[in-house]
Amino acid sequence: MTTPVCTSASDAAVSARQTRAHTRPYPSFASYVRARQPILLRTARSLTANPSDAEDLLQTALAKTYAAWERIEDHRALDGYVRRALLNTRTSQWRKRRVDEFVCDEMPEPEPTGGEDDPAERQALHDAMWQAIMKLPARQRAMVVLRYYEDLSEVQTAEVLGVSVGTVKSAVSRALGKLREDPELDLAR
Secondary structure, three states: OOOOOOOOOOHHHHHHHHHHHHHHHOHHHHHHHHHHHHHHHHHHHOOOOOOHHHHHHHHHHHHHHHHHHHHOOHHHHHHHHHHHHHHHHHHHHHHHHOOOOOOOOOOOOOOOOOOOOOOOHHHHHHHHHHHHHHOHHHHHHHHHHHHHHOOOOOHHHHHHHHHOHHHHHHHHHHHHHHHHHHHHHHHOO
């Protein structure tokens, strides 16, 4: 039969302290942050150009300090520890940054691409082009459709329509001239 072993009161106190340390935040850390945050934020602002970046930098440095709180032996040197964490974090950030950031007053707008990427613009241009082609005489319309929509050569177009190559060239040239002058297509340019 085993006899129970009595533990001392000091062992129980140490065990209770370790349990409490893992279940709730350090009260001294919270009081340190409340007392020193304005001064540390000023230091962070001197390291960055943007106040929001300074707040993020301080938050990261304080998180690192919190993680190392038990290992910091001299709590009188906490400001130096946090400042070093600020500086190391900022150095790591600018080393990792690959894209240059430029501060500007307003966001630059992308250059218009002429509706190439917008499906609605493409459809509107397509509709306007077909309306303009439908205004052409039947023979010119047939030659333009065969040449540019069916992608036939001038010789193939002449064979399909039973006309000479010169007739195809001159009729297509006149049709393209009319399309260039169409006012509805002028808006699409």
